Amino acid sequence: MARPLLSLVLPAAALVAAVLLPSGPALASASTLAGISGTVAPIAATDGASWSAGPADGPRRSGRPFFEYELDPGATVEDAFAVRNDGARALTLRVYAADAFTTREGTIDLLPASEQSVDSGTWVELDRSDVSIEPGETVLVPFTLTVPTDARPGDHPAGIVTSLLSEDAEAQVQVDRRLGSRLYVRVAGELAPSVTVSDPTVSFEGMWNPLALGRLEISYTLENTGDTRVAAVGASTVHGPFGVAPVTTGAEQLPEVLPGSTVEVRQLLDGVAALAWLGGAITVIPTSVGIGAAQLDTVVAPFGTAAVPVATLLVLAGLAFVALATVLLVRRSRRSRSAV
Known part of the structure; x- marks a missing residue:
């Protein structure tokens, strides 16, 4: 019935x-x-x-x-x-x-x-x-x-x-x-809700201003591999070496995914410092939808990416060039005076 x-x-x-x-x-x-x-x-x-x-x-x-x-x-x-x-x-x-x-x-x-x-x-x-x-x-x-x-x-x-x-x-x-x-x-019958999350694709975009912070873009796919509709909440966190300067998106509601379907998730984190190497993880908390709805196992997918501070390195390289040029000019000037 x-x-x-x-x-x-x-x-x-x-x-x-x-x-x-x-x-x-x-x-x-x-x-x-x-x-x-x-x-x-x-x-x-x-x-x-x-x-x-x-x-x-x-x-x-x-x-x-x-x-x-x-x-x-x-x-x-x-x-x-x-x-x-x-x-x-x-x-x-x-x-x-x-x-x-x-x-x-x-x-x-x-x-x-x-x-x-x-x-x-x-x-x-x-x-x-x-x-x-x-x-x-x-x-x-x-x-x-x-x-x-x-x-x-x-x-x-x-x-x-x-x-x-x-x-x-x-x-x-x-x-x-x-x-x-x-x-x-x-x-009706025994249900088996489940999801899979792909390995994240991560890219860092720095700024030409050496004092400014950059942006990290994280992309991954969420696939409903089970037999019930699934909703999920996702969050991404990134930090520098030894966990310094952490930044997080906070919890975001992801689209509902029907059985057999896959959605693409894209998250942006602003205010990320270029600290040579960035580590972090995405966390997805899925929940089955409908009668008997229940939270599924949390999925955590770590990632790492290079975040070279190009602008800072260029500034440092410029300063090093000026310093080297100054040293060379001083040495040449001293040699010239010694020759006289």
């Missing part, structure tokens, strides 16, 4: 993407993700098309920001997706389900219609594949979600999408504007 999961995640997001489909020699593409709160979120276009989409209200559920279920393998649940025409003209929209993933930039997106889903996006059977909606009208799209009997335990993220194709005759392209809602399925 289906049971709504407690919401322990960030506010819901509507998925809005513009994907160009071939319609001639010119091609381009773009995609964005817009956050929403509430059951529906509007999308408007310059051509007057405007619509909202989200989980439908019912006798025992209302105001849901997204779909979320906890189901046993082989279980089935029925629900509905609501689409409302907020514009002044009639609309015909495609409706389909697709797998969700976390982009390397840290946003959550859905596979485009041109890519085949392989997970929970294939578990959703919609009552229809398109909807025609008059201005001001709301249409419900019933669907059935069936979990395979051999589904692995854990989270299976997906989403339901509405899509409007519009053609740009001058650019010879078709623009696919999409709006949808996330759909999270937690399959």
